[in-house]
Amino acid sequence: MGRWALDVAFLWKAVLTLGLVLLYYCFSIGITFYNKWLTKSFHFPLFMTMLHLAVIFLFSALSRALVQCSSHRARVVLSWADYLRRVAPTALATALDVGLSNWSFLYVTVSLYTMTKSSAVLFILIFSLIFKLEELSTQFNVEGFALVLGASFIGGIRWTLTQMLLQKAELGLQNPIDTMFHLQPLMFLGLFPLFAVFEGLHLSTSEKIFRFQDTGLLLRVLGSLFLGGILAFGLGFSEFLLVSRTSSLTLSIAGIFKEVCTLLLAAHLLGDQISLLNWLGFALCLSGISLHVALKALHSRGDGGPKALKGLGSSPDLELLLRSSQREEGDNEEEEYFVAQGQQ
Secondary structure, eight states, X not given: OHHHHHHHHHHHHHHHHHHHHHHHHHHHHHHHHHHHHHHHHOOOHHHHHHHHHHHHHHHHHHHHHHHHHHHOOOOOOOOHHHIIIIIHHHHXXXXXXXXXXXXXXXXXXXXXXXXXXXXXXXXXXXXXXXXXXOOOOTTOOHHHHHHHHXXXXXXHHHHHHHHHHHHOGGGTXXXXXHHHHHHHHHHHHHHHHHHHHHTHHHHHTOTTTTTOSOHHHHHHHHHHHHHHHHHHHHHHHHHHHHHHHSOHHHHHHHHHHHHHHHHHHHHHHSOOOOOHHHHHHHHHHHHHHHHHHHHHHHHHHHXXXXXXXXXXXXXXXXXXXXXXXXXXXXXHHHHHHHHHHHTO
16 A cells, blocks of 8 residues: 555656646747747847736736735835845846847747757856856858857856845745846846837837737737747746756756757747757757756765755745645755756
């Protein structure tokens, strides 16, 4: 009877993990192809990103309100001093990372975007060392490649700053819902100057938004943009659920296979041409990521026993969202979470 109960528990955990991974894949791969699809007809990626930020802020605020009503505890609200001094750098880096990534879809294919963004792990490692958190094809476009490479570079700063932000227990931002809520307004403001310079005039004279003549077309455009915001919020929340219910190692491994799935889908659905040299280079990059994840996992086990997370620890209100989720990760596994984020 005991053996049967263990088998059922193991099977249930396996099914739950698979379901969470598939949910993460749906949002992560879905938003990548959604952004590429939308930018083919709507050439204002910065405006699209800003609207997504507004939707994420709205859903984060609603989630906080629901949790507050359920727990009868006030949510954390940072002072203006902490908000501007500690959150602003992370928000600006995140806004530039996301904005440049979406901007690059105007010029590059999904396959080139995916392969180039994989280099973000290198930048995360570089900036982690700086902040002392760690002891060509026919489809090539120079402008688009520069944008996505710049996004990868800024992504290294982004996730390093995010890790530092979450590790500051006194701020009370261990719950990613609270983090998203506080980041979105400053991200919106940080991206607005770029939008005003490069898209403001063109958007103000576009018949798709401000000078619309067809109400049906306007509603379809706004509906498409709102859908992207839902996908963006779902991506962040699915990552949160996956890490909380399993481990950061699971997210890292899932992220590696997600890149392969994205490339295969790009070749099959969009007709992206991927040469043997492209595949070899991409395989080399993913091999390095896989080796890093494996070494960190072995090192974590070698330390003997789990440790309390500094930045992603459980909190009472977390249980209302996750329903008895347990965290069994060590300090070294925490970094793997941010490595996985660099692959987004």
